[in-house]
Structures are given as structure tokens and as C-alpha cells.
Amino acid sequence: MNSLTALDVSLSLGERQILRSVTLSVQDGAVVGLIGPNGAGKSSLLRVLAGLLAPDMGRVMLGEDSLASIPPSRRARQIAFMPQENVRPPPMSVRHVAALGRLAHGESGTVALKHPQVAEALQKTGLTESADRAAHRLSGGELARLALCRMLCVDAPILLADEPVAALDPAHALMVMNLFRQAAYQDGKAVVVVLHDLGLAARFCDKLVLMQNGAVRAHGLPEQVLSETLVRSVYHVTTQRIGMIPVPWELCP
Numbered sequence: 001m002n003s004l005t006a007l008d009v010s011l012s013l014g015e016r017q018i019l020r021s022v023t024l025s026v027q028d029g030a031v032v033g034l035i036g037p038n039g040a041g042k043s044s045l046l047r048v049l050a051g052l053l054a055p056d057m058g059r060v061m062l063g064e065d066s067l068a069s070i071p072p073s074r075r076a077r078q079i080a081f082m083p084q085e086n087v088r089p090p091p092m093s094v095r096h097v098a099a100l101g102r103l104a105h106g107e108s109g110t111v112a113l114k115h116p117q118v119a120e121a122l123q124k125t126g127l128t129e130s131a132d133r134a135a136h137r138l139s140g141g142e143l144a145r146l147a148l149c150r151m152l153c154v155d156a157p158i159l160l161a162d163e164p165v166a167a168l169d170p171a172h173a174l175m176v177m178n179l180f181r182q183a184a185y186q187d188g189k190a191v192v193v194v195l196h197d198l199g200l201a202a203r204f205c206d207k208l209v210l211m212q213n214g215a216v217r218a219h220g221l222p223e224q225v226l227s228e229t230l231v232r233s234v235y236h237v238t239t240q241r242i243g244m245i246p247v248p249w250e251l252c253p
């Protein structure tokens, strides 16, 4: 069974305390949504979970093993990470950039390009017809899908995605959220996804972790975490419900 757990993790960067005793766990077959206002610490926590930042206190466990004890080469095969920042790629084709995900398995060149996972990831992210285009000429949303595509090419059991739908139109945002659900429910992956869209978080995540000021303010089922009271307290907005889905409505006075 695949699981990734942050246990009582604290992190300081420079003078600032960024994370305060954060505990979060994701198991295979589940999509965990990480939500919270700007600056709450979501990206920092995701980087700690990916092993890119070492916590000052607490630890991260990948299954039974401490993440810090796992060699980076094995970590790269176990955890695929999509960062928030979309760096414009060098002048290579979309297919070549996607295939960089296979480097985690030591594959490059033709071997990587011909791996079935590359064609599948291009198809799942709606990029098959753009595969031969120059990646550096893609639009912002297309670039975001390419970053996701490269992450899928790793075929890791654990997926960590930082605001993967922030730049996407509604159809592609739904496509990507369905893709995470499929990864969890059909392929048994463990998924952590950072989201600002509370509607998507409510609909597509099995569990939500709501962060505020570097700490976990609430966690549990979406309907528990996205209560009117908690949303008002953390985001300072009122909500209206469309069915079960909370929609941010007005700034609190």
C-alpha cells in the first residue's frame, strides 16, 4: 500500500516560520485537496512532502520508510511533483518535454519518447494533437497541461500537484480533476492537489486539508471543512450553495 504522511512537520525559511506542526496523510486510491488562503503554506508543505524541502521538526514517511532515508533516484520514481510555477520550456517539442518525465526511470531519447506512458499522458491531458508543436510557444493553460503530462509520464504511485487547474478553462479544469480521480480510483494512486477553487475541491476531493498561517485549521470530508463558518473565518468571504457546492459570494464586511 502506498501512503505519504507528514508527521508534526514544522519549517522555517529565513526568519519566518512557514509550517507549524502540520500532519497530513494520503493513501492510495484517494484524492486529498490542500486548500487555504494565499501564503497559508500549501506550496511549502507540498515541497516538504516531495522531499524538496527538509522540515526543521517532524518527518515525512513514504509507506514505512522515512522520506529522508530514501535515495533521490528512488524518490523520483515514487513521487511525481508538479510545481506551481510554470517555467517556459526550452525550444523542444511538446512530446520531448513530456518524455522528460521518464528520466525518473533512467530513460531518455527514443526509449523515453516511445514509452507507452508518454502517448497515454499526452492523450489524457488533451495534448496528442499538439505533440509536435514547439513547447515554448504554448499558451499558459497549455503549458500547465504539459507540466501535468510530464508528471503523469513518471507513472509514480504518488502525485503531488500544486494548483494544476489555476490557468485552465472550465472544460480542461474538469478534465484534469477527473484525471486525478481516475488516477486514484482506477490506478490506485495517492493524490494531493492544491486548489483555490472551492467548488472543485468540494466535488472532486475525498478529503480536504484547510491551512491557515502555516497550520492545519481543519481537515476531513469536504462538507465538514467547507462549512459556512469555517470558510468565512479563514477566507473572509460569505458563501452561497449551489446544491452541495459552496461558491464564494461576497467579501465579509
Ligand SMILES: Nc1ncnc2c1ncn2[C@@H]1O[C@H](COP(=O)(O)OP(=O)(O)OP(=O)(O)O)[C@@H](O)[C@H]1O
Pocket (backbone or CB within 6 Å): 013, 014, 016, 018, 036, 037, 038, 039, 040, 041, 042, 043, 044, 045, 084
Ligand atoms: N524562501 C522563502 N523565504 C522566506 N519566506 C518564504 C520563502 N518561501 C515562501 N515563503 C513564505 O512562506 C509563506 C507560505 O508560502 P507558500 O508559497 O507555501 O504559500 P501558499 O499557501 O502556497 O500560497 P499561494 O496560495 O499564494 O500560492 C508565504 O508567506 C511566503 O512568503
